[in-house]
Amino acid sequence: MIILKGVIHGSQRSSREVFELIQRISPKAVGIELCQERLEALLRGPKEGFYSSFTHYFLSKIQELIIERLGGVVGEEFISALRASEEVGARVFPIDLPxxxxxxxxxxxxxxEKVSLILELVPRRMELxxxxINQMLYRIRRRSPSxxxxxxxxxxxxxxxxxxxLEKEYDSVVGVxxxxxxxxxxxxLKERLRNAEEKDN
Known part of the structure; x- marks a missing residue:
């Protein structure tokens, strides 16, 4: 069983919902949208110079466009997932690309192309x-499919x-x-799991 929980990064509401979901489901494993490097950086806290290169800056900017309007904390929803997982005894795994x-x-x-995309996104206001979020992603896809x-x-x-x-190994999984x-x-997931079921028949 895989249960997906969609979150708005930096949202206090999302953080609460993640915590409550993991406590209620009590899964054996929790996958979070971080890679190992970013998970370790989150646990260490902000590090000076982390966004020293333009590419680092670019990766962070899209997320910051949302977070700065929320008054939230970067990674707050993942910290909630870590705390809830510890309480229920679930193992936590980073599942994102390195x-x-x-x-x-x-x-x-x-x-x-990267500068053009940032210049389009920065001045715009959007509903959180x-x-x-879908409108923002639409603009990204339209401006830069790559x-x-x-x-x-x-x-x-x-x-x-x-x-x-993770589901094969732990059976019950929450993905944040x-x-x-x-x-x-x-x-x-629906396509792959349907194909797997058909092969089992």
Whole structure:
């Protein structure tokens, strides 16, 4: 059983909902939308110079566009997941693509394209709900399909595979992912699990 929980990064409400869900379900494993490097950075706290390169800055900026309007804390929803998992005895696993891979892929995108995308997103206001996030993702996809593929589609595929691997080993799994990843991961899981069921018949 895989239960997906979509969150708005930095949202205090999402943090509460994640904590309550894990406590209620009491899964054996929890997968969170972080890689090992970012999980360790979250546990250490803010580190000076972490966004020293433009690519690091670019990766963080889209998330900050949401968080700065919420008054939340970066990674708050994942900290809640860690605390709830500890209380129920669930193991926590980072399920996202490694940071070095994402940085390498984004370096392949022309600088002008990255700057253009940030300049489009920064001045815009948006509602901090599912529709607002979807509108932002639509603008990213329209402005830069290559960046959208890297930061959304490739990660959706990887995280879905990781969750299926955890389900095989632990049976009950909660996946905590950004709300923008929810449709893609859900679609992949439904297709793969349906195919698996057909093969078992």
């Amino acid at each position: 940071l070095y891979y994402l940085l390498g892929r984004l370096k392949e995108v022309p600088l002008r 709900d599912r529709d607002g 960046i959208y593929s890297i930061i959304i589609e490739e990660r959706d595929e990887f995280m879905a595979r990781q969750l299926m691997r 992912v950004g709300i923008g990843h929810l449709p893609g991961i859900s679609k992949i």
